Amino acid sequence: MPIRFFNTLTRTKEAFEPLEEGKVRMYTCGPTVYNFAHIGNLRTFMFEDLLRRHLKYRGHAIHHVMNLTDVEDKIIRACRETGEPLKSLTAKYVQAFFEDLDTLGIERAEAYPAATDHIAEMVELIKTLREKGHTYDVDGSIYFKLSTFPQYGRLSHFDMEQLKTGASGRVDSDEYETEDARDFALWKAYVEDDGEVYWETELGKGRPGWHIECSCMSMKYLGESFDIHCGGIDNMFPHHENEIAQSEAATGRPFVRYWLHSAHLFVENRKMSKSLGNIYTLRDLVAKGHNPRAIRWALISTHYRQPSNFTFEGLAAAQEALNRIRDFRIRLAEIKGDGTDLASEVETCERAFGEALDDDLNISGALAAVFEFIRDVNRLLEKSEAGVAGAQAALALLDRLDAVTGLFGAPEPEETPQAILDLVMERQQARRGKDFKRADAIRDQLAAEGWILEDTADGPRVKRG
RNA sequence: GGCGGCAUAGCCAAGUUGGUAAGGCAGAGGCCUGCAAAGCCUUCAUCCCCCGGUUCGAAUCCGGGUGCCGCCUCCA
Structure with missing residues (x-):
């Protein structure tokens, strides 16, 4: 059975085949570094981590790029409000972001390019689009002319006409200086509110629009066409749609083959929001004494396309499940003598585990396979039928599955006082x-x-x- | 208004080329134990939001309805 992913582009599960056999190029939309990541952000990063780990488990070499958005409207506003320079503000949150990845045991991508390190490349890409007639200028800003890209809407399955007329009146076209409300900015001319944040370029004084960085950096590091692009479902429109337009208009080649989007995370059945005060960061939860691995479990154990509900009851259940695994490992480590090598149990578990994840990362099925294994082995342990060889095989299996999930490894050793x-x-x-x-x-x-x-x-x- | 998703036991959550409901947490009874804990065994949805239909047979297909949610505007 091949690996299959649900491709947003086609809305179906498709067999996954990388462009280059044995090598996967993937790009995932990274954090906007003006704040600590909340657990909803981290859920998406966790899903992407599971994706890359499983692809590695299946023998693919991974080239994974995640961008750091370090210039953007909200960041600039934060600078204006705090008086802190852009660089020092973003550096602080970039560091916090990496600390969070480490806390949760999220593997590092191969590259984390920052937008502000790629202004020159973005300027080049915008120039290319301009030469090909896909742009127009208004007061020093440069916009993408959507009418030159008729395929627009293929990913989100929005109809161009609907986007134009619909929007339930919430888009007030008077606010826009564009020719068409759907057009988006590639380059934003400098305004006073931008303070110190601007670049003097061939395109004038200003800064890049938000969408262009992902087109630019993904293609720079992964090529004009690459395999997988991920992000939260909210990025599907307009961000990813705009990426496709920019990239394909510039290169004339298909941009991304498989688009994977993760669903949102709720907290205690409510959408996270400032007014409800239920926006949790990882640091909040760890400070309250919650085990990072239990948080990892809670965030990863619901299928990525399913909306997930984070609750403290669920977190407690996750900790209990982890305890069961820990106790199983302790028991295995204490086994002495001869007995079955558990070869058939190990094989059954690993096959079920792998096949579940092959099917669009069905984590529930994968976890079930492990718990069935634990029960089967405990039963043999109960009858004293397992020996040292079997215990070693079982522990080795858990270590292999831990490489994919980060859930089954030996806990941090702790000295008993x-x-x-x-x-x-x-x-x-x-x-x-x-x-x-x-x-x-x-x-x-x-x-x-x-x-x-x-x-x-x-x-x-x-x-x- | 347009587009889309979801509804499975107390909680979480798999399961659609239809064939008779995974797994985890919690609960109940038992074995084991000095007592516990851990582990094991048994038990815990005659039923998968509701109403029709197709079928020998549907949680899975079709039609209708109800509820919740998302996107269409920055957002993981």
Whole structure:
């Protein structure tokens, strides 16, 4: 079975075949660095991480580019309001962005080009569009003339006529200085509100429009045609539609083969909004004591095209699921002696896992395969039928699947403090003396300090609660 | 007004070339244990928003209806 993705362009699942066999070129719309990323942003980055990891798992070499939007209306407004220069403002949030990626265990892309490092390339692209008759100027700004690109709307399946007449009256054409309300800016002429943010170029004094950076940087690093382009569903229109128009009008070649869009994240059944005060950043959640890996689980465990609802109840359930995996790993690591090598269980699990993800990244099916494996192996462990070889095979499997999901790896090793070990020892002595009252009191004390004590056939075991 | 999506157990969530409802969390009973914990076993939707239809058979197809949501304007 080939890998299949739901392509927004065709609205169907299609077998995935990269342009160059064994090598995947993908571009994902990155953060606008004027703020900390919220968990909705991170959900999309998480989906893209799963996508690249699964493609790697299936043996593809990945060339993944994610842009950093570091000049744009909202950033400029933030500069104006805070008095902070553009560069220092964006540098701060670029750093925060990478910290968040690390916290969640999101793999790094191969390149993170920043818009402000590519002004010259954008100017060239706009010049090309101008030479080919796709632009017009108004007061020093340059616009893309949509009427020269009749294929517009193919991705979002909007009809040009509808866009013109529709919009429920919310588009007031008087606000626009364009010839047609649908036309968008490639280059914005300098205005006083832009402050220090401008470039003196052949196109005049000003700054690039938002859409041009993605056309420019994706084609620079991945070629005029490449395999996959991702982003949040809200970017489908107009951003990605505009990217297609700019790129294909300039090159005359098909821009992107597979478009993948992720659905939005809700918080406790509500859309995130400032007025509801439910815009969570990763840092908020970590500061409240939530385990980053549980957050990762919560954000990744709903299929990417399905709207997902982030709740604290769900986060707790994610932590429980993670605990089950952790305990399974502990149990495997303690196995001694001979027994089955678990070859058939490992094979069954890995096949089901892989096939689920091959089917448009069906994460639910993949997770189910792992839990079925855990139950099957625990059953054998219960009957003492698994041996060291089997345990090693099972742990190796979890490590392989962890490379795809970042959910099944060994937790950070944690030293048990000597004081805790002393208490465990003292309890053992109490138990040997049948002083169960004392033993239970010590166990309660350990629990109060966050340590769970379990008595096993091989003696006591302590772990973090 | 136009375009599009979703509705499956207490919660989360798979499942459409139709064939008799994955998995996780929570809950109940049991085994194990000094007692626990972990693990295992059993149990937890005669039914998949509602009403019709097609079919030997539909959560999956068709028609109608209800509810929720998104996009059409910056937005992951």
